[in-house]
Amino acid sequence: MGDVLFTSAIDGLLIGVIYGLAAMGLTLIFGVMDVINLAHGPLIALGMFGVYLLFTFMGLNPFVAVAIVAILGLILGVVIYFIAVNRVIDAPPLSSLLSTFSVNMIIIGIGTALLSTSSYNVDYSLGTVNLGFFKTPGARIAASLVALLTTALLYLFLYRTRPGKYIRAVANNRISAELMGIPSTRILALAFGIGVMLATVAGGLIATILPINILAGGSYELKSFVIVVLGGLGNPLGALIGGLILGLIEGIVPAFMKTTWVPVIEYVLFVLILLVRPQGILGAKE
């Protein structure tokens, strides 16, 4: 029992890092511009299929494909920002919720028409890693490491580079940032692009370890909501920790009750935290 529990806890943490990465994209966008990106799930799905298509038809290594998907995700995010978000950036929350949801509908509509909703698989394996007490697929460890690396790069970017500092300044106070000469629209577009990039990278990493379909992003989007609220809306580090907590819950709970109770626990937790501590466990954006 102890062994099994330990193994499933580690497995949960490994996938939790990737959940955290996806949630970071959502929370970054919210933190910078107070927009909840309801196209998050379909964008995760696009990341999945980006890796799938590059791997299957161009024979690229999935982890190289993830890097390409990241660049495409960034560009796509900037495009979505200018089409759907820029005009409603100062409108009431309903407007941006609906405009991003319309992007969701468009992506899902095109996706289901072209790919149907059937399941696809990236047929790729890195063997099994065996540490004696613990066995897990190598791809899972590699994916988690890439997710951690991406998080580290995000932090380096936000804290050590000029555009990153601009993003934090705009998040902190857009009007003052504009007075300091920061081109806020371009910075908002960049932040949205990075948020989308994180979602697509997370999707791409998920594709290396689990079967995918065009609607699969939806469940990761809901997980991202839970994580973001756990960690505090607008707090990227909180998202990583929230992801680990969620992964741990998913790993451990099935040992004690039926798997179908996991989402009940997740969503009840989600609503409770919103009610009791809406700033999240770690506090909201700095």
Place this chain on the structure above:
Amino acid sequence: MKRLFKPGLLIPVVLIIILAIWPLLSGNSASSREAMFTLIMSMALASSLNIILGYTGYVSFGHIVFFGIGGYAGFWAITELGWHILPAALLGGLVAAIIAWLLGLAVLRLRGAYFALATIGILEAMKALVINLDFLGGPVGLEMHFSEYKRYGGPMQSLWMVYWSMVALAILVVLVSYFVKTSKFGLGLMAIREDEDAAEVMGVITPRAKTWAYVLSAVFPGIIGVLFFFKNGNIEPGDAFRLHFSIEWIVMIMLGGAGTVLGPVLGGGLYQWLRKTLLTSPFFKDYQLVVAGVLLLLIVLFVPTGIIGWLRARSHKLRRIFE
């Protein structure tokens, strides 16, 4: 009585009545009845949601949760307790109202995006919970035996009965929507929408007003859920709690005009008509979701007040006609 003969109320009611008798006039009455049922149901659902979303400004994203809860309560009463459909429908509305009241006390403290997120969380929690409840059939849901329809004089008669109940209910929803909007209570709600803190200072008891608005907007989807699933003959968690449907209601409201009486009625009708047209066209069949998405985006970006809001802003005369 004088209040009943205002164009703001008469236009939506007459519109519903004309649509409702259409199946009697057209040749193929069964298929046009089904089409009109969907249309009128959408009008009623959108108008209900409009009370909390349009008047009060609280974006209830997962509003379909009340449709599902009511549907399950009523369906369970019909199949397990052997109730007649009409009391079962009222039970559905009552259960939805009670749950809305309890939830409202808690979640209506949240504002803006936080409230919207919480309603999504509640919807998903409820769906996941129902999947785990064996007495509600778990993931498969409940099914009604075909012989159930005998009690109402056969399937044909039951379908017509459900249809006319739906029409009556839709008219009732419009009446409620109109009287809320033109009452002092409604004025309080709209004050909350514009500035909640200011409304409170001006003497609106905001928690009470918001909770009642929430209950009022939940009770009708609860009743409609029972009628809908009775007509379907089965209920399952995937249909009863589909987030996508409740967002469609928001699209309808936005299309017609949030915070108006006629807007959700018009928007619900137009949206369903458009959807049906797209679904039957060979080119758009696969892309109807894309078309709906583009439409929504265009409305949100360029006509955020919807058709009726846009018309009302054009001229004084129209403002007096459309409420």
